Amino acid sequence: MLIAAVGFYLWNAQQTEAEAQEHLGQIERVYAAGNYEQALQGTESQMGLLEIADTYSGTNAGNLATFYVANAYLRNDMPDEALTYLQRFDKDQDLVGASALAAEASILEDRGEFSEAADLYEQAASYVESASLSPRYLINAGRAYESAGNLDAAQRVYTEIQETYADAPESEEVQRHLARVNAKRAQSTS
Template identity: 30%
Template structure:
């Protein structure tokens, strides 16, 4: 009997079939693995949902609490501190330009007529810009009143990026240490004050004081370095007018 191939009939390719079956099996295994992983994740969430929700709740409450604190506690506190600082600072400014300095500095520090003084502002409004500025003013008030340890305590707590106030605070600490006969400590603060900002007012002022203090400590090379820096870099400053006298004096001592 004659045989023939049916139209469209193709003999099976055993290798291709095997490959397809292997691919199908691999894909099936992957999906089953994913299903198992998803199931484990779901189990974890189901078993620990209270903990997870608790953590999320803590984060949300903390964020909300910070916002509420800033908006309804810190912001009004800053504004209130600023108002109180206005009166205390007025007394301080008057003391600077007055002959009755001690009494006015006392009013600035302790307040009057129901208004807070600088010390009250530091205590009641801690963390505000006004409390920080009050540290500076209180330190300078004590310095001018001859209470040098108190001056150092407050000026060391003052923190500012302002080129003038930052340098003046460091220089004020140096002045207080000089009055306490702690010249080595004073020199360190004068050096910091001189290097704090390169301007025509504070830089030569504290270079000069550093030079004088270094001379008293018999550190003549340091003194010459500071005096020569005034002469070379700040020739138009007030300190430069007589700096040659100091340079000559130190050179004669070496």
């Protein structure tokens, strides 16, 4: 009996994923064309990203629709709505997960939530460990840490760029950032 129940569950999950993929495939063309509002809401014949994200939230396609919803809201200059969906998005440790974390961090930084933003930027850097993206995320983390007044953390991430990504273009900026952190330290002790 248990084997039959597990088999039915797996079959049902596959069917649900296939349905979600089909709906997402139809609306992705609208999304890719930059018609974000229509992609969010759908059409008479196509389920929109919002409905796909909600209806199929337990599927990979539903999760990807959640990411697309967040991005569409960002493109429509609706950061609060985007943040809601970025936080719902189940992030893998890959390029998409890193970009979702960085987008979330950017929104929080704009809101003045600098410590939280810095933590997310650092997490994004660790998700991809890319010589092209990680240093940029770490620069952003350092800037946010500085804004939060956490000079030790800012120095730590700037130094990490210097030591780990010495060949990255951002490493050329690091000396300037470290000098600014040291000047802020000196200013706070005088």
